[in-house]
Amino acid sequence: MSWYDKLNDGLSKSRERLAGQLNSLVGRGVDLDDTFWESLEDTLIMADLGLEPSEEIVSRLKREVAAKAFTSVEQVKEHLVSAIADEFETVGDPFKLNPVTVLAVGVNGTGKTTSVGKLAKQAVDEGKTVVLGSADTFRAAATEQLDIWAQRADVPIIKRDRGADAASVAYETVEHAEELGANLTLIDTAGRLHTSLDLMRELEKVQRVTRDRSKTPTFTVLVMDATTGQNGLIQAREFNKALALDAVILTKLDGTAKGGIALAISKELDIPIVRIGVGEDIDDLRPFEPHEFARALIGS
């Protein structure tokens, strides 16, 4: 089963209704009634897009449908997909740069460590030299976990004992990467809630030390769980305030959650979604395709 099929698995009632509506309209011209707009809005809300963005998209689409005289439902559908896809910021993939240093940050359990492992493997497959740093010196066995990913991707890892200073691990990682002439330096950080000021300050320090030490550009990527609801935007805002985020990786899209909050994040913060996580295996990382994502959102 492809990830796209997986994305489409488990259609919600509302999406079925929407699809049904879209289909039943075929052949009788474009004549969209209130029920259609309502089920469209419901679909978007249930995809975690958020109430206001959903209302906005629907009212915009309404206007455009009225103005543009679509002749088929297919056209309306495609227009909707584009309307959503076009909202995403698309430029600024840090992984296209070489050499580059990337920090993975985010709240607890989103998939930072796993994503770092997957990214390392991808870079190795592209023939790059990669160094990992385990700056999660807090959580039990966090370093052991990243260590296993390092072995799987066959890349070196810098690690210290639990409780060590996270910023100094980052520093040593950059140092080691420099010695090796690494193309990609990936630093995993401990999960933390954006509401914990102490931990956010600690993360700022990790970033500052990394930036100051690194001769290559340093990027900070927020790892966001696709099952996250409206709090995701608040998280992104707070991490952005503290760290000036560069990009987002959206994980766990192999479930039934649609990850709609990513749209609000990308749009408001002007940062791209650069990868999506679609499973727990090392190869389960994909580029982000706005149109496919939008299609999965509305279940068409």
Added chain:
Amino acid sequence: MFDNLGSRLQTVFSGLTSKGRLSEEDIDNAMREIRRALLEADVNLQVVKTFTARVREKALGADVLSSLTPGQMVIKIVMDELTQLLGGTLSRLTLSNRMPNVIMLVGLQGSGKTTAAAKLAYLMRKKGKRPIMIAADVYRPAAIDQLEALGRELQIPVYRGESDDPVTIARDGVRYAVDNMLDLVIIDTAGRLHIDDKMMDEVARIKQATQPDQILMVIDAMTGQDAVTVADAFAQRLDFDGLIMSKLDGDARGGAALSIREITGKPIKFASMGEKPDALEEFYPDRMAKRILGMGDVVSLIEKASEIGEDSEYSDDDAERLMQGKFTFDDFLKSIKQMRKMGGLGAVAKLLPGGEAMKQVSGQMDEAQIDRVEAIIFSMTERERINPKILNGSRRARIAKGAGVEVVDVNRLIKQFDQASKMMKQMQKQMDPGGGKGSSKRGKRGKGKQRPPQKKPRFGLPGTNFPGFN
């Protein structure tokens, strides 16, 4: 976000005009805001629909408690319903007499199962149990190391077994517990997707093999609309007993709690409030209801006001007089008393009609100062209290001496009183746009459509819209 909701509700509710009963229109206006609040809190849309329909039904024609405005009454009905739905009272962990008791933790990836295992073990040991944790996650890299590290830290044994089959590990672990006289087994399982048949089948087999007393699903408080799909699938497959909601130490409103409860009927048993082992707490439905609605402050006040009810410090005459912007230091005193009944300054000085203005003035006064204010007013004569204009220099000096404060303190209070007095007048204007008695000075509005004066003016909670409160 919270403030927005608060002020939005204020706008809607200050427009509500009905007395005695809630009108259909009042309720619909309020429901729109409630729907918005619930969606912002990630309550599932379908659940929002059934919930608001039910609340609407209840609210229709409900009597408005005399201590509340109609808008506040709607919120009260919503809150009661929310609390009820979330389980009403505490749902405690019930274990059988069997030896050992078995608790199994299940859930999506990264929801917090492994840390919850350690937290539960820690909690239960404090209650006299001898727990052991079983590491039945053979998939996630270093999952077993993680549980072992936590076990070492807390000095709680961990069973890891020889096998690489989670069912075998779990079964052997329970046997190990029996052999070693350990009376509580906590099984940590791998994170899994509800649509992963193979993995769901595996966890069903662990259940079969270990017959847990309790299966607890761990769900992340930040979960969005999908929470129902996930929980429903786990419930279908495992018929779990309850939930642990994790990461509640953040600011996620946790609407998933409501959705899951509505869809699966399963109670939430614990709230996880942090990463450390002692961060597991009992789950209080009423607190959660407030959190989901995202206006804890308003709601607490409404609760208190409805408790106090007619037990207000103010008579109708007082209220009438205050509507006209005439008030005295006696009102100041009464409002302090009222405020204390309602939980103190901090609790009151938020999110009420005119809240922003009030906050500004209240910022100038803390709880310790309140005591001083009381002492100062007590040192005034009856005449001085009713007619503060006569407070000249020598009177102020006498009052200061009587109250054991400096003259500057007295001066400051009088200044605050004047400020509050102005604020009051402005607020009356804002809050009575229909033109009751109090706003007659502003000339005629809506010709001939003036409302009859209300018997008891409703401009917020009793006692909160007085100078002393500020």
